[in-house]
Amino acid sequence: MPVETSEEREVGDADASSFPRCVSCGTPVTIVTVTDPLEAVASPCGCRIAPGALESD
Numbered sequence: 001m002p003v004e005t006s007e008e009r010e011v012g013d014a015d016a017s018s019f020p021r022c023v024s025c026g027t028p029v030t031i032v033t034v035t036d037p038l039e040a041v042a043s044p045c046g047c048r049i050a051p052g053a054l055e056s057d
C-alpha cells in the first residue's frame with residue numbers, strides 16, 4: 001500500500017523574492033560589490049549603482 005507524500009518544502013524561492021531589485025534594470029540583486037565610496041556593482045546583472053541604493057529595509 002503506497003503512501004503518498006505530496007508535502008514539498010520550498011527552500012530558496014522565498015529568499016529570491018526578498019532580494020532588493022536593481023535600481024537600473026530591476027533584476028534581483030544577490031551581491032553588491034562596493035568598488036568605490038560612491039560606486040558599487042550589482043551582481044548578477046553588473047549594473048553600477050550607488051552604495052546603499054538597494055537597502056530593502
Ligand SMILES: [Zn+2]
Nearest residue numbers: 022025045047
Ligand atoms: Zn542591474
